[in-house]
Amino acid sequence: MDFAGAYSADNLRFLMEGLKMTLYIAFWAILLSFVIGCxxxxxxxxxxxxxxxxxxxxxxxxxxxxxxxxxxxxxxxxPQINVFGLQFKFTVPAGAIIALTLFEAAMISEVVRAGLKSIPKGQVEAARSSGLGSIQALWHIVLPQGLRRMVPPLVSQFISLLKDTSLAVIVALAELMHNAQIIIGQSPNYSIPILLLVAMIYFVVNYTLSLISRRLETRTA
Incomplete structure (x- = not known):
C-alpha cells in the first residue's frame, strides 16, 4: 500500500473533479426526479x-x-431511434442525468402516492364538506401532512440516487468512481488507499444528507 503516492496532490485534485461531477449529476437528477415524481x-x-x-x-x-x-x-x-428524421443524442453527463431521473422519478412517485394515501380519508371528506374543492383539499390538507411523512423515504431515495451515479462509470462518465479507477490503474499499491478515501467521501456526503433528513423530521414533527 502506497498512501503517500496515492494521495498526491494531482490524484486528490483528480478525485475532487470526479466528486464535483458526481454531485452535479446527483443534484440535477434529484431535482428533476423530485418534480416529475411529485x-x-x-x-x-x-x-x-x-x-x-x-x-x-x-x-x-x-x-x-x-x-x-x-x-x-x-x-x-x-440515439439509434429515428423519428421523422430526428435523432436524439446526449452527452454522457446528460444521458446519465436522464437515466437517473427516469428511474428515480418512478421510485419517488410511489413514495409521494403512498404519503398522500396515508392521510386519513376523514380529513379529506371533512375538507370537502366545508366547501373546499378536491384540488384545494389536496393543496391545503393532504399535501402539507403528506410531505412531512415523505421526508425519510425521500431522503433515502436521494441517497440511493447519489450512490447510483457510480453505475455511470460503465459509460465512461468522469465521476468519482471513474476517476478512482484511473488512479488505481497507475499502480496496484494505490487500490486500498484510494478505495478507502472514496468510501469515506461517499459516507460523508450521504451521512450529511441523513443528518439533514433528521433535522427536517424534527422541524416538521
Missing part, C-alpha cells in the same frame, strides 16, 4: 382517468428494470 404521484393519487393508468404502467416498467439497463438504453439505444 407530479406523477399526485396524478395517480387523484386517479385522473386514463392518464393514471398509463402512468402506472410506465412507473411499474421503470421500477422493475435494472438502472444499468436504463443507462445503456438512454446512452446507446435512443
Amino acid at each position: 407530479i406523477i404521484g399526485v396524478i395517480r393519487y387523484m386517479q385522473v382517468p386514463v392518464v393514471s393508468q398509463i402512468l402506472a404502467v410506465i412507473v411499474e416498467v421503470l421500477r422493475n428494470l435494472p438502472l444499468l439497463l436504463i443507462i445503456f438504453f438512454v446512452q446507446f439505444a435512443i
Whole structure:
C-alpha cells in the first residue's frame, strides 16, 4: 500500500473533479426526479382517468428494470431511434442525468402516492364538506401532512440516487468512481488507499444528507 503516492496532490485534485461531477449529476437528477415524481404521484393519487393508468404502467416498467439497463438504453439505444428524421443524442453527463431521473422519478412517485394515501380519508371528506374543492383539499390538507411523512423515504431515495451515479462509470462518465479507477490503474499499491478515501467521501456526503433528513423530521414533527 502506497498512501503517500496515492494521495498526491494531482490524484486528490483528480478525485475532487470526479466528486464535483458526481454531485452535479446527483443534484440535477434529484431535482428533476423530485418534480416529475411529485407530479406523477399526485396524478395517480387523484386517479385522473386514463392518464393514471398509463402512468402506472410506465412507473411499474421503470421500477422493475435494472438502472444499468436504463443507462445503456438512454446512452446507446435512443440515439439509434429515428423519428421523422430526428435523432436524439446526449452527452454522457446528460444521458446519465436522464437515466437517473427516469428511474428515480418512478421510485419517488410511489413514495409521494403512498404519503398522500396515508392521510386519513376523514380529513379529506371533512375538507370537502366545508366547501373546499378536491384540488384545494389536496393543496391545503393532504399535501402539507403528506410531505412531512415523505421526508425519510425521500431522503433515502436521494441517497440511493447519489450512490447510483457510480453505475455511470460503465459509460465512461468522469465521476468519482471513474476517476478512482484511473488512479488505481497507475499502480496496484494505490487500490486500498484510494478505495478507502472514496468510501469515506461517499459516507460523508450521504451521512450529511441523513443528518439533514433528521433535522427536517424534527422541524416538521
